[in-house]
Amino acid sequence: MPRGGRPREERVDAAILSATRDLLAEGGYAGLTVAAVAARAGIGKAAIYRRHATKQEMVFAAAVHGLDLEPPPDQGSLRAELGWLTGVIAETLSGPAVAGALGGLLTDMNDDAVVSRMRETFVAHQRTHVIAVLDRAVTRGELAARPDPAVVHALLLGPIFAWLFVLREPGDVRGFAEALAGMAAAALTGG
Amino acid sequence: MPRGGRPREERVDAAILSATRDLLAEGGYAGLTVAAVAARAGIGKAAIYRRHATKQEMVFAAAVHGLDLEPPPDQGSLRAELGWLTGVIAETLSGPAVAGALGGLLTDMNDDAVVSRMRETFVAHQRTHVIAVLDRAVTRGELAARPDPAVVHALLLGPIFAWLFVLREPGDVRGFAEALAGMAAAALTGG
Amino acid sequence: MPRGGRPREERVDAAILSATRDLLAEGGYAGLTVAAVAARAGIGKAAIYRRHATKQEMVFAAAVHGLDLEPPPDQGSLRAELGWLTGVIAETLSGPAVAGALGGLLTDMNDDAVVSRMRETFVAHQRTHVIAVLDRAVTRGELAARPDPAVVHALLLGPIFAWLFVLREPGDVRGFAEALAGMAAAALTGG
């Protein structure tokens, strides 16, 4: 499509995302200004809006993008694979940028197109891995039938989310994630 | 201390909270204006700021206040009591005002005093009931020892929260809450 | 008219006017608030509005009222009487309360009833004395016919007003008033 013109500088893309992550960690979603991101990145506001339609999209790109989990390796048992999943989710959500951004994204996502992007990227990606783990458990014979992946996803993601953002328990997230995996395995096999 | 002066009108308190809930349900947290609340309530902005230091505090008061759950009646079994708890939580979170407000509150709650209020009111209240249910299960002999209430709270609240606000599954929340109770019971007794 | 009830306390009347004059001298008309007057006077706002319909009326009463000049004694010559007039006007206008209030009163007086009160009290009173002085000069034979009193009034009041409020010359007002009287006498007799 673009027949001519100067190509975009990758340096600018990176500077935007980096500055956004910095400022998210410093002041959270509220208190994040597009002008501040531009200033911190040493660029102009137009360069941001050339890449991200709204502030939300920019934050989404900075905080959520690149959270792609590598496909989960077969760990030999449902219990171990759930532990791997909850561990990855906990690691994903506990970064400073994500911590600052997620609440804000949920806010402004009421009507926007950001919500669908969020679902497509963040949710769908994790969902794929949940399905893979469940299917392997069925193959192994640990589960008689594959449960609803959405339910299992909520069961894994939800407690970690609540732990971090609603209850804000100061304790160790990794330990909680591990305990959660045990309880989830018991619920799925014993329930 | 204030010995004289005109007392505040309860009518105004109620009108503020009612208008806030209406507008939250209509347009969500974003799109909620203090001026619009004042206009809808038929009052002046000063009357709002006399009661709530910021917009966030007002929304918190409107959406979270009055979510007091009545103490959970003894349902005879852990499974039944967990069903009662998840049902109440699901009902609490799925109201239109809460739905519109919670994300917004999480956003602006990074540094504010709102976060502590949230914890004291919303979280602590539910926690009390969680503890009561667990203690009764121990008395009944369904549980050998009382698990960490914070963990159980996260296990119950988290999936519902995720279901509603992160995954945004369109399906029946009550059904999900009931299934969640079954899985939680299995996890606690069988794990 | 007042058939029953507690009579107004004169103490309050005085406290209002005194506090108003103090605050006018301190912060000028802008920066004067009714609440501040009430606080300074140790009274309530209602007590002010029971006596003065608007803030402007209160300021008017505090700054302009009581500026009644005693009738000008016959000084023996037009020149001396003009000196007496300009001296009194200068003294009247150079008080700290008047200085702070006059500009503000001129502002808000565009549509109000304050303007007519201003004219009736402040202007008409001075005008009477101008007329008396001019008539005596005619009787003495210093003037062939009585000039338009409004013109003479403007000729005497205007330069002092400008000196104080527009040009804001730091110099001695009394000296200027005296020089003005001399020039006015020359203009009236020699013109």
Added chain:
Amino acid sequence: MPRGGRPREERVDAAILSATRDLLAEGGYAGLTVAAVAARAGIGKAAIYRRHATKQEMVFAAAVHGLDLEPPPDQGSLRAELGWLTGVIAETLSGPAVAGALGGLLTDMNDDAVVSRMRETFVAHQRTHVIAVLDRAVTRGELAARPDPAVVHALLLGPIFAWLFVLREPGDVRGFAEALAGMAAAALTGG
């Protein structure tokens, strides 16, 4: 210093001042709203505050700016030149925008920087012309020595100011200005 950035649009400067003058003429200083100026000018409030620090500065710029008198031509006699000066001053002060603004400016000018601007622009400009006229009169031999320009300035400006804003005489301002010039000439030469 500002090497880059979008330059300010002169159209906006002009629209602000024009709208301010219109609204001053319509509703006076009281009743003038920054928001109303912005709406009338078809611009945003920020564009106003980028140019004028306060509402007062904006009004000052709109009402007082551009009142530059052209240098007074030699009219051949002190009497004629004073008539020219008083005529210009009367014309300047009797415009609708100035009429609405001046009182308001005097009000808020008690502590502000507006007062110095006023002096530098409005007062100093007229003073220059007063000095020129007096010097020519000395050269012509009409005056033995140059009187204090501040005194003469007050003598010319003051009565017109009082006539318009304090006494609010409904009569012809131009006629009064002409009469004033005659009296001033008599005072200066005969006194």
Added chain:
DNA sequence: GTGTAACCGAGACGGTACGTCCTGTCTTGCC
């Protein structure tokens, strides 16, 4: 080479919400 088109930093633009302040009225309980 030389166009041309899109890029770049900087910052002004229209619009809108915020939280503060002030006015003039009203409402308590006390005197």
Added chain:
DNA sequence: GGCAAGACAGGACGTACCGTCTCGGTTACAC
């Protein structure tokens, strides 16, 4: 009924931010 205290409706102020647009100038690809 007056009084101190202070809440009430309404509305302007000045600040801050968003997403768009406009400058002067730069940089790569196509001709």
